[in-house]
Amino acid sequence: MGTEGIQDKYVNPYTDFGxxxxxxxxxxxxxxxxFLNALLFGEETVKDVTYMNTEHLGTQEYDRRAIFDVYCENEKGExxxxxxxxxxxxxFKDRSLYYSTFPIREQGKRGPWxxxxxxxxxxxxxxxxxxxxxxxHFHHEVKLVDLHTHKVFYDKLAFIYLEMPKFSKREDELETMFDKWLFVLRNLSSLFERPRALQNRVFDRLFETAEIARFSRKELSEYWESLKNFRDWYSVMKTQLKKGREEGRKEGREEGREEGREEGREEERMRNARNLKELGVSSEIIAQATGLSExxxxxL
Structure with missing residues (x-):
């Protein structure tokens, strides 16, 4: 596989391969x-991780809305x-909750527990x-909370969501490792030079790993296929979104025309009712003729 079409310097992290x-x-x-330590803001310090089997978590691409899972535990078994x-x-919230049941149930032990x-x-x-x-607001941390006391009821289950399209900090606004990691995830594939704000050992490793020019022929082939799938998915989603907007505008125009016709019919009924009333016709007959209430x- 050649490199035709690949112009980015760094890998796209939204691809399966990346x-x-x-x-x-x-x-x-x-x-x-x-990344985990930055996300947890120092509340928990992850010193090491062991990768777990994700086979039962359904890591395959589905309907081109791929969810790529990494499942691991730290040195404390979390x-x-x-x-x-x-x-x-x-x-997607249901999916997150469903996924959480696997790491929970896997902790069950045989015998006394x-x-x-x-x-x-x-x-x-x-x-x-x-x-x-x-x-x-793009950073959501969700836990089980007592609605009466507003205190965390159970602190061993947390759902953390990052709405990446809402993260808009520029390089000169990056202060914490959390900021820097989100900036990398949001912008990596569009960078041509390494930002000055990302000068430390961890990001040394990241930019070295992510540089496409360093890929082997096999890695490049796999990345190109993954990037193609991502672009195909993006094109389909963009087309569907555009089609949905056009259909929405069309329906809006149709609704507007129908509302206009209905207003016209209503004005005509009112005008006819006035004319009949001036001629001395009873309200009962006018109601039958125009559909208006007495x-x-x-x-009038």
Whole structure:
């Protein structure tokens, strides 16, 4: 496979190949550890991770809305399920909840067991927005909360969602590692030079790993196929969105014309009712002739 059409310098992390390259391989697990620690804002320090089997989690592409999973546990046995979701699904929250049941049930033990569980984190990197009521808030951390006391009821299950389209910080606005990681995920494939704000050992590793020119022939072939799938999916979704907008405008125009016709018919009924009323016709007969109520006729 040649390099025709590939003009980006760095890999696209929203592709299956790119996401797994950066976060799904033991060789690059320091990138995943750094990302998890940045995401948790230092509340939990992940020192090491062990990759777990994702076969039963359904990692295949589905309807070109691929969710690429990384499933791992840290040195304390806490579970992390990281999902890259590039296309909106109607029941993506249900899917997250469903996925969380696997790391929970896997902790069950045979024989005597007191049901103590390790924490489970489900992390969704979303290439879409699910909350249109707030155009700025993009980092959601969801836990079980007592609605009466507003206190966390159970702190071992957390759903963390990142609405990437809402992240708009520029390079000169990056302050924390959290900011820097989101900037990388949002902009990596469009960068031609490494930003000055991303000068440390972890990002040394990331940019070295992500540079397409360093790929072997096999890696380049796999990436090109993955990128093609991503572009095909993007084209289909963009076409469907455009078609939906056009249909919406068409329906709006039809509704507008129908509303106009209905208003015209209503004005005609009112005008006829007035004329009949001036001729001394009874309200009962006018109501039968125009469809207006006797109350409406009396008010004329």
């Amino acid at each position: 996401f797994k390259l950066l976060f799904g391989t033991a060789m690059n697990k320091e990138l995943l550890i750094s 579970k992390f399920l990281v999902e890259m979701q590039r296309g909106e699904q109607q029941f 007191d049901y103590e569980l390790k924490a489970v984190y489900v992390i969704g990197i979303l290439n879409f927005s699910f909350d249109d009521t707030d155009n700025e 109350e409406e006729i009396k008010a």
